[in-house]
Amino acid sequence: MAAKAQTANWYEQFFQGMALDLWRAAIPIEKTEEELAFLLETLAAPQGGRLLDVPCGNGRLSLPLALSGYKVTGIDFCQPFLNQATQSARAHKTKIDYIQGDMRTLKLKNKFEGAFCMGNSFGYFDRPGTIDFLKAVSACLESKARLVIDSAMVAECFIVNGGEKEWLQVGDMYMLVENNYDCRKSVVESTYTFIRGAEKQVSTAMHWIYTSGELCDILASAGFSVVDMLANADVENPEPFALGSERLLLVAEKA
Numbered sequence: 460m461a462a463k464a465q466t467a468n469w470y471e472q473f474f475q476g477m478a479l480d481l482w483r484a485a486i487p488i489e490k491t492e493e494e495l496a497f498l499l500e501t502l503a504a505p506q507g508g509r510l511l512d513v514p515c516g517n518g519r520l521s522l523p524l525a526l527s528g529y530k531v532t533g534i535d536f537c538q539p540f541l542n543q544a545t546q547s548a549r550a551h552k553t554k555i556d557y558i559q560g561d562m563r564t565l566k567l568k569n570k571f572e573g574a575f576c577m578g579n580s581f582g583y584f585d586r587p588g589t590i591d592f593l594k595a596v597s598a599c600l601e602s603k604a605r606l607v608i609d610s611a612m613v614a615e616c617f618i619v620n621g622g623e624k625e626w627l628q629v630g631d632m633y634m635l636v637e638n639n640y641d642c643r644k645s646v647v648e649s650t651y652t653f654i655r656g657a658e659k660q661v662s663t664a665m666h667w668i669y670t671s672g673e674l675c676d677i678l679a680s681a682g683f684s685v686v687d688m689l690a691n692a693d694v695e696n697p698e699p700f701a702l703g704s705e706r707l708l709l710v711a712e713k714a
Contacts, residue, residue: 518544
């Protein structure tokens with residue numbers, strides 16, 4: 460079924476209320492620790508170097524990286540997430556530059572030794588917007604700095620594994636995901652129904668779907684070369700990305 464007509468700026472309204480509550484609770488600490496180890500090894504940034512977390516959400520990854528001695532900047536559009544991230548940084552007496560803004564138009568003073576786009580946050584923009592985003596990140600990075608992109612929405616994952624309807628439970632919350640895929644535009648519109656007791660919230664999100672080959676070409680046009688494509692973040696037992704993998708962890712390096 461084709462995706463319904465919807466504003467391209469869906470994320471301006473999506474991240475609020477129960478959607479935020481579920482996202483805060485959805486990722487277990489064990490997965491966060493695994494991803495942190497992966498980022499530290501893969502980005503190979505010098506100790507104390509500058510890292511860019513985009514989008515940073517509530518600081519799930521940027522805070523522990525800052526506590527490990529890195530100078531971290533986090534960019535996100537969602538002010539409630541940024542408020543939470545800022546409060547957490549203050550509580551831990553560490554400095555992180557959290558900035559509310561559009562990822563496609565990054566205007567940062569410093570150059571970074573590494574960047575990452577985690578949490579399945581890649582693909583929020585249409586094709587021109589995605590190119591703008593990757594070019595903006597490239598402009599912020601030092602030569603040979605690396606970018607990690609985490610996505611379960613590339614075609615080799617979503618087309619094989621994604622269903623039209625799925626129920627998930629996180630703590631005391633339930634979430635129904637209903638997907639409508641537009642083959643002409645390669646975009647999926649997802650309706651999320653969040654339920655907690657008597658509360659109910661319905662929100663809509665959109666993901667533009669790229670094949671991994673298309674993503675490699677877009678990265679090349681933005682000044683990156685692809686270093687690796689993995690299916691997990693386990694540094695001890697890495698798995699190569701393949702058709703049907705549940706997620707893609709793509710490692711690219713700026714020329």
